[in-house]
Amino acid sequence: MGNADLRQLAAxxxxxxxxxxxxxxxxxxxxWLYRYLTTTVKFTGSSAYTTGGGEEVANLIGTVQGLPKxxxxxxxxxxxxxxxxxxxxxxxxxxxxxxxxxxxxxxxTAREEGADAETIATLESRTQRLTETIRTTTRELLExxxxxxxxxxxxxxxxxxxxxxxxSVDYAGTEDYDxxxxxxxxxxxxxxxxxxxxxMDFEATLATHDLTWEQLVDAAxxxxxxxxxxxxxxxxxxxxxxxxxxxDLWAVFEAEDCxxxxxxxxxxxxxxxxxxxxxxxxxxxxxxxxxxxxYVTGEWEVPASExxxxxxxxxxxxxxxxxxxxx
DNA sequence: CCGACGAA
DNA sequence: TTCGTCGGG
Numbered sequence: 315m316g317n318a319d320l321r322q323l324a325a326x327x328x329x330x331x332x333x334x335x336x337x338x339x340x341x342x343x344x345x346w347l348y349r350y351l352t353t354t355v356k357f358t359g360s361s362a363y364t365t366g367g368g369e370e371v372a373n374l375i376g377t378v379q380g381l382p383k384x385x386x387x388x389x390x391x392x393x394x395x396x397x398x399x400x401x402x403x404x405x406x407x408x409x410x411x412x413x414x415x416x417x418x419x420x421x422x423t424a425r426e427e428g429a430d431a432e433t434i435a436t437l438e439s440r441t442q443r444l445t446e447t448i449r450t451t452t453r454e455l456l457e458x459x460x461x462x463x464x465x466x467x468x469x470x471x472x473x474x475x476x477x478x479x480x481x482s483v484d485y486a487g488t489e490d491y492d493x494x495x496x497x498x499x500x501x502x503x504x505x506x507x508x509x510x511x512x513x514m515d516f517e518a519t520l521a522t523h524d525l526t527w528e529q530l531v532d533a534a535x536x537x538x539x540x541x542x543x544x545x546x547x548x549x550x551x552x553x554x555x556x557x558x559x560x561x562d563l564w565a566v567f568e569a570e571d572c573x574x575x576x577x578x579x580x581x582x583x584x585x586x587x588x589x590x591x592x593x594x595x596x597x598x599x600x601x602x603x604x605x606x607x608x609y610v611t612g613e614w615e616v617p618a619s620e621x622x623x624x625x626x627x628x629x630x631x632x633x634x635x636x637x638x639x640x641x
Numbered sequence: 642c643c644g645a646c647g648a649a
Numbered sequence: 650t651t652c653g654t655c656g657g658g
Contacts, residue, residue, distance in 0.1 A: 318642090318643065318644080319651095321643095321644095546652090547650090547651070547652095548651085549650060549651050549652085550651095551650060551651090552650075552651085
């Protein structure tokens with residue numbers, strides 16, 4: 315089920331933040347936000363992050379606290395949001411969809427029963443979907459801060475990977491190993507945590523195992539992806555061996571007398587996802603900080619103390635690069 | 642969810 | 650080498 319097995323195959327190296335200065339990173343917004351949502355809500359309790367109207371706005375705090383990290387290292391983030399249809403086509407991956415619906419039912423039940431914020435956050439993570447309020451308020455805040463936002467036709471992660479291949483950005487930024495399957499040439503992980511980030515190199519991954527992109531995806535399907543259970547008994551090593559031996563997924567199915575439903579559709583989700591080339595954005599960031607602050611603390615009633623330092627750091631980081639440019 | 646570790 | 654479980658972030 316989990317695709318942590320992919321890590322075993324990935325060519326990963328540490329990279330210093332200093333080396334990322336001046337780079338542009340397409341951030342998988344869902345993935346990034348979720349990381350901040352869980353940690354923010356989990357460690358501080360939810361009351362400060364819920365408005366009088368009962369709206370969860372921890373995302374605003376997460377965004378204000380998370381942005382400085384990029385800017386202080388001279389990086390330009392481009393946030394890529396999922397498009398309207400994040401659900402997969404019903405006939406393609408029916409089982410997966412049913413699973414999500416079960417999760418969503420759980421979530422709804424928990425809400426009705428007034429479950430605590432932590433429980434709800436956990437359930438929300440499993441539905442793989444952020445609330446509409448979270449999506450729109452994050453976007454509005456980013457726009458006030460003049461941070462580029464891209465709307466993906468479908469999956470944000472696929473769009474981010476595509477943008478790296480296109481060359482409109484330098485890296486994809488996500489914790490998800492799926493970026494490799496989506497063919498993102500260079501992916502940064504651990505941008506939110508304390509130490510240096512990790513760099514996943516797509517071509518190096520293929521070269522290390524002497525696989526093609528298609529074969530890497532096929533290996534992942536054998537091991538199990540977000541969209542299918544893996545074949546029991548096949549892990550990273552065996553999967554690679556089988557692909558090298560038999561060539562492609564269907565040859566492996568035949569040789570090993572096994573099968574994965576919807577394999578063809580799952581394969582296409584990685585090899586040929588719905589993405590767009592229409593990605594116009596400006597990497598010069600000139601935020602309206604007073605307006606952003608008013609939006610967060612005024613309109614959404616977030617205590618000023620929660621975001622004061624974050625806004626300060628954003629301001630300082632940007633005036634610093636301005637000075638650098640000048641001298 | 643993620644990485645680590647012990648069992649088969 | 651894989652799988653299941655358990656503890657941490």
